[in-house]
Amino acid sequence: MLSQIERLSREVDGRYASDAELTFAIDYVRSFNLRVQTYQKLQEIESMLVQQTYSKMRTLDPTVFDSAGTDISAKWKRDTLRVLRYVAIAVLMDDADTFRERLLLWFQTIMRAFSAQRSCNLTYQVMQDVIKQSLTAPQANLVCPLLELSRRTLGTIA
Amino acid sequence: MLMPVPMPSRLMIFLAYLISLLLSIFLLCVLKIMHPQIASVFDEAENRYLKPDEIKLIGQYVASMPERLDTYRNLRDREPEIMQAVVDQLEAEFPQESEENLERCLKNALLMLRYCGLSLLVNDETIVQHRFLDWVKPLSQAYETKAVDSKLYRLLNQQLSKALSPKQMGYLSPSLSLAQDGLLSQTAKR
Amino acid sequence: MVIATELQNPIKRKYPKKHNHYGFRDFFQFDPDKGTIIDWNEGQNILTTEDFxxxxxxxxxxxxxxxxxxxxxxxxxxxxxxxxxxxxxxxxxxxxxxxxxxxxxxxxxxxxxxxxxxxxxxxxxxxxxxxxxxxxxxxxxxxxxxxxxxxxxxxxxxxxxxxxxxxxxxxxxxxxxxxxxxxxxxxxxxxxxxxxxxxxxxxxxxxxxxxxxxxxxxxxxxxxxxx
The missing domain is CATH 3.30.1380.20 (Trafficking protein particle complex subunit 3)
Structure with missing residues (x-):
């Protein structure tokens, strides 16, 4: 919503917005309570989410936390937590665009520099499964698209 | 490009054209959206979650949104009739005033109304300051439009009170007062 | 590049080591009073169009x-x-x-x-x-x-x-x-x-x-x- 308001503010300079241009605001009002609920739930279970994702990934592919002989689990946890917190705020604000602009696009280049795409691909795939098990369906439907966006942005080798 | 709202008289059509021309120049001004605290929610994202009172602030804005939307749409839909009444009365009040001067004042009033509309919609009065007052005020001082503006605003506010409900006027008034007081005050540039 | 003497960017002031600061409004600090655009690295910028x-x-x-x-x-x-x-x-x-x-x-x-x-x-x-x-x-x-x-x-x-x-x-x-x-x-x-x-x-x-x-x-x- 934030970036939509900003875009609207720019586009209606000197004129009024049409009803079509205002529908995003109505949609946001309708979804607000669910978003707050989801945001607070994510806050509550964030450690568990990261830990469960970690354990599942370890089971699926233990080599993913090994980077040329170094264990990068700690680094992975920090990076993953960062993305998850951005996902949470993006859920609350219904703002994937700001999430992309202020984190994902930059992070994509960093992950590419460190050849971490495979790890990211798995992380945000597995995390979607963990989310579906930990949140209600409506809540998960808010979160998973952003995790999928993360997976596609960070996990794909260009 | 901007789409002017259809106007009832040829004067208004001309104004709309002028507005779109002028505004394309100012499109790169500072854009501040919403209450500054809400706009900064992403700043702290990776460090912490929002505190309950921060979420409450967003909630307050969201709760007020339906009424803000109604106010905005009402203002938008009734602007032509509001402005036409103002134009007619203003022309009658200032028969000696040049058409050019009246056009200038009316053009600015139209802009003022639209920026106030946007301001109430996104709950951000800095829009009125930075996107309107900052450049219109020096212009109006240069053209010495105070007498006309003063009467114009009185007429405009009368029309607005007829068109909008008291509650809706409550949403519009803060930015409207800010704009009108700002333009009518004699203080030099800060 | 002109170096600004005063650190204006509020996000940088608060989080100087924030590495993901390349969002438009993070990276550039617009000062309408001075008419300047200073970036995160304190370089001065100007906005141009394709005409330039x-x-x-x-x-x-x-x-x-x-x-x-x-x-x-x-x-x-x-x-x-x-x-x-x-x-x-x-x-x-x-x-x-x-x-x-x-x-x-x-x-x-x-x-x-x-x-x-x-x-x-x-x-x-x-x-x-x-x-x-x-x-x-x-x-x-x-x-x-x-x-x-x-x-x-x-x-x-x-x-x-x-x-x-x-x-x-x-x-x-x-x-x-x-x-x-x-x-x-x-x-x-x-x-x-x-x-x-x-x-x-x-x-x-x-x-x-x-x-x-x-x-x-x-x-x-x-x-x-x-x-």
């Missing part, structure tokens, strides 16, 4: 004719060279680390990010042939090419010079750069070759003969050289 680029290109063409390409390349080189010093300072300040003791790809991505934020386009570095003494850079949404449109010839001399100047400083070896594929030639992105002068000359010759970027890549990798 057209003016620059056509103006140079009018002044020096065919030498305009070489002129823009030279401008780019000087820019790249100066930017290398500017970059070293802000990189070391931000990461508390010497530029040369950093993962190379990470260093390069960090160097290019301000350019992306400024609108110069996104890039991709291909260091795969580094040991052979050359490398490729892809640019997506080149500001110059996008502005000029399909004109049937490469136009990104400024970029080529920028890369030559910067990488020469970085590796402390004389490098040149040539654009071997351009959006202004109908391609979807621009491709640059960086390397020693002999390699660049070879590529230029092959291009004159009608070779595509792909041909040039192949020939370089199989060791074809101009005798």
């Amino acid at each position: 680029i057209v003016g620059l290109v056509e103006g140079l063409q009018e002044e020096v004719g065919d030498a305009s390409a070489a002129t823009m390349y030279t401008i780019g080189c000087e820019w790249g060279q100066k930017d290398a010093f500017f970059f070293e300072k802000w990189f070391e300040k931000e990461f508390d680390r010497n530029m040369r003791q950093t993962n190379l790809l990470f260093l390069l991505e960090t160097w290019w990010w301000p350019f992306t934020a400024q609108g110069w386009g996104r890039w991709e570095v291909d260091m795969g042939d580094r040991k052979q003494g050359f490398m490729f850079v892809n640019i997506f949404d080149s500001a110059v090419a996008r502005t000029l449109g399909d004109v049937g010839k490469p136009v990104c001399y400024l970029y080529a010079g920028l890369f030559a100047g910067f990488f020469t400083e970085l590796v402390k070896k004389q490098l040149s750069c040539i654009e071997i594929q351009c959006y202004s030639m109908g391609e979807t992105y621009c491709k640059f070759l960086l390397g020693g002068q002999d390699r660049i000359d070879a590529a230029a010759f092959w291009m004159n003969e009608g070779a595509t970027a792909r041909d040039i890549e192949k020939r370089l990798r199989t060791g074809d050289m101009l005798r």
